Amino acid sequence: MVRTSSPQFKPTEVQFNGDGIHPCPVEAQFKPTETRSDSTGTRSSRTDAHPCPAASGVAAGQIVTGSERLRALEVTATAIDPAALERLCQSSRSGAVVTFQGVVRDHDDGHAVSWLRYEAHPAAAAIVRPQIVDWLEAHPAVESVAIVHRVGDLRIGDLACVVVAASAHRAAAFTACAELVDLVKAELPVWKHQGLADGSAYWVGVPT
DSSP states (O other): OOOOOOOOOOEEEOOOOTTTSOSOSSSOOOOOOOOEEEEEOOOEEEEEOOOOOOOOOTTTTOOOOOHHHHHEEEEEOOOOOHHHHHHOOOOTTTTEEEEEEEOOOSSEEEEEEEEEEEEEEETHHHHHHHHHHHHHTTTTTEEEEEEEEEEEEETTEEEEEEEEESSSSSHHHHHHHHHHHHHHHHHOOOEEEETTTOOOOEESOOOO
């Protein structure tokens, strides 16, 4: 257990369309350093995923970069819609679409969990994006991926993280989903404040 003061919570966001998903291709570009304030005075930064080919797929033999195959990368305070992410990744070339859903559970290391809160670096998505792009460049069989992680207060049963990977064949899609979940868990600067049923609380993943 790591007990420390709370990092400042500033969610990183990307643009959405009416379905709650980053449009493809992107109509507008955001600067990673842009900040804004809402009605409560909370400031946040936002970054945008690289423009990607139309969701209907690319022509056979066309070279698509890792950056273009990263359809969504987001840290958000709103509920995640896995089906919308799957639609974003799926194309006529996709023989397999694999989805990982990380769910808030009611126990951890033998202790009953009552609540938890995720907080993130203000540029969390931008920080991990180069590593994900590099991974995609090394795995050309993976056609597209989408990654979203929640921040804020979550309840038991809420989705904390969703990773979707699409490929022509299932082996590549399963491998991509598993390896990208591990990459996000290891490298995305998101920290968990977890409350137990006995009234104690502690931070997980905070650098010491």
